[in-house]
Amino acid sequence: MEKLSTEQLKKTASQVRRDILRMVHEVQSGHPGASLGCTEFFVALYFNQLNHNNDFKIEGKGEDLFFLSNGHISPVWYSVLARSGYFDTAELKTFRKINSRLQGHPATEEGLPGIRIASGSLGQGLSVAIGAAQAKKIDGDEGVVYALMGDGEQQEGQIWEAAMYAPHHKVDNLIATIDFNGQQIDGPTNVVMNLNDLKAKWEAFGWEVIDTLKGNDMESVLAGLEYARTLLGKGKPVLNLLHTEMGYGVDFMVGTHKWHGIAPSDEQLENALGQLEETLGDY
Amino acid sequence: MEKTLDTKFTYTEKSDTRSGFGDGLLEAGRKNPNVVGLCADLIGSLKMGAFQKEFPERFFQVGIAEANMMGLAAGMSINGKIPFTGTFANFSTGRVYDQIRQSIAYSEKNVKICASHAGLTLGEDGATHQILEDLGMMKMLPNMTVINPCDYNQTKAATMAIAEHHGPVYLRFGRPKWPIFTPSDQKFEIGKAWKMIEGTDVTIFATGHLVWEAVVAEAKLREEGISAEVINIHTIKPLDTEAILQSVAKTGCCVTAEEHQYNGGLGDSVAQTLVRNNPAPQEFVGVDDSFGESGTPTDLLEKYGLNADNIVKAAKKAIGRK
Structure with a gap:
């Protein structure tokens, strides 16, 4: 697919945020906070970094693949997939409703293009991405595998099984990103279960770790992802610590765990949409 | 023996x-x-x-x-x-x-x-x-x-x-x-039960290691004049319900034998099939809601009631309930 310029990416991000809010508002259910926080990452990935084909084939041979481990941020993924042409944007209005392909958490059973495995139960996506990366190596397929995890999700044991495995097996066609927003359902991560020095932990496990300090600044996110790609093929998997703010883009949602899993009211939606330019046309 | x-x-x-x-x-x-x-x-x-x-x-x-x-x-x-x-x-x-x-x-x-x-x-x-x-x-x-x-x-x-x-x-x-009692050149069909021994009085549906115990039980029953059919259910799911119903329609009762809890095992699946279609007496050979323990395989199968002798007893009981 054609790579968008930074300016185009920013415009797309504004529209994706509108989509997220309208989807969650319509069904009064879903997870807007981290969806808004990861919008720059998803837009930069799908509209600039990923070598992918929106004529979806699950095998993804020769393509770059993306796996979402923290499946609850499905709104941002669905919006970006639709805006990339995987399916019609009109389908976004079916999010979380009966008989929809847009399940609350991503699933393959309903055949939504762009989704290769179910996620939602946390801690599993990195293992899946590593497996997919190794399968590409067996085939001599030069596609890169991307994964996104939450930071609260770092509390799951399986993450560290996978963290130990990938460097041991030199899985160096993999870029895993952690949405480092410092929040989880019950509050700040350092109150709920302190992650302490996440960077040192991943480095100690043998990963090449980079920090993207401005995870809601399109130039920084893009630069981080571009730099990550240059580190591939050197015997180590790459970890991108993406420092984001939950709820970014809407003044009353930003920087708090309170919007992890609740929907805006009619008034709140109107207020939020007033802060986000409609750049590509609402669905 | x-x-x-x-x-x-x-x-x-x-x-x-x-x-x-x-x-x-x-x-x-x-x-x-x-x-x-x-x-x-x-x-x-x-x-x-x-x-x-x-x-x-x-x-x-x-x-x-x-x-x-x-x-x-x-x-x-x-x-x-x-x-x-x-x-x-x-x-x-x-x-x-x-x-x-x-x-x-x-x-x-x-x-x-x-x-x-x-x-x-x-x-x-x-x-x-x-x-x-x-x-x-x-x-x-x-x-x-x-x-x-x-x-x-x-x-x-x-x-x-x-x-x-x-x-x-x-x-x-x-x-x-x-x-090793099955042929080396067998064709394995997923979901297809294998009728190993024909019989008329009782059907023994067995899976895993207990298929051998069922084969032994059939010989013991035969010595006593009881004709047992032995069906090897290697595929628990999808279950070959047609084979199960056909056999029980003929024999009128059955025993299920497995190295597993009663709860959730082959016996459950067979019982569900029979209850929905053609209820018939069924006896269960399996573990009755308990954990195992250390011991030799033979001693354990005996203690927990999973060997050929237990299948024989269960078969007679099932026949008695017809």
Whole structure:
């Protein structure tokens, strides 16, 4: 697919945020906070970094693949997939409703293009991405595998099984990103279960770790992802610590765990949409 | 004592079903370059060494990290690989149930979960490793095929067959040396019950190691003038309900025999089939809501009521209830 310029990416991000809010508002259910926080990452990935084909084939041979481990941020993924042409944007209005392909958490059973495995139960996506990366190596397929995890999700044991495995097996066609927003359902991560020095932990496990300090600044996110790609093929998997703010883009949602899993009211939606330019046309 | 009986199937040697898996995996790997193996630090126990040696680039040592192994396998299957995971049955199921549920079963991934040391016949290691709930857990998962072969030859044939079947499979086998009484050239048809011995008074539906016990029980019953039909249910799911109903329509009663809890096992599946279609007396040979313990396989099968003598008693009881 054609790579968008930074300016185009920013415009797309504004529209994706509108989509997220309208989807969650319509069904009064879903997870807007981290969806808004990861919008720059998803837009930069799908509209600039990923070598992918929106004529979806699950095998993804020769393509770059993306796996979402923290499946609850499905709104941002669905919006970006639709805006990339995987399916019609009109389908976004079916999010979380009966008989929809847009399940609350991503699933393959309903055949939504762009989704290769179910996620939602946390801690599993990195293992899946590593497996997919190794399968590409067996085939001599030069596609890169991307994964996104939450930071609260770092509390799951399986993450560290996978963290130990990938460097041991030199899985160096993999870029895993952690949405480092410092929040989880019950509050700040350092109150709920302190992650302490996440960077040192991943480095100690043998990963090449980079920090993207401005995870809601399109130039920084893009630069981080571009730099990550240059580190591939050197015997180590790459970890991108993406420092984001939950709820970014809407003044009353930003920087708090309170919007992890609740929907805006009619008034709140109107207020939020007033802060986000409609750049590509609402669905 | 068994050898003096006139059993309809006989054996000249014994082997473990896990070796049937190991040899079947090697054959499957030779036939299909997409077959890959993963193991969680039990290569010797699972008999995966020959595959590892011949296909090192398609074999992955995962270490003692079964949850990660299930995720890796799901991920590898995406571009067309056919991953076979190997660890003990306990760590292949209960320990990783949610990983199997989300990443494999719900996601319809072509992963073969290969589980050794199932049931009481694991023996001396005791209850921590003797899983007796795995068939139930696995058969409850939508999309999952569940297979429990009876001897070395059938396990080898099953291993090769599941490589050619698209979809998630749970393949259960065991540790002890066990009679090899089925043919080496058998064709393994997933979901197709095998009527091994014809009879008219009672049907014995058996799975796994207890198929041999059922063969012995049939000979013992025959000595007493009772005609038992023995059906090998190697596939617990999808269940061959037609074969079950046809047989019980003729014999009028049945016994189910398995190295598993009553709850959730083959007996449950057969009972459901009968109740819905043609209720008939059924007796259960299995473990009655308890954990196992250390001991030899033979001593354990006797203590927990899972051997040929218990099948004989159950058959007579079922006939008495007709």
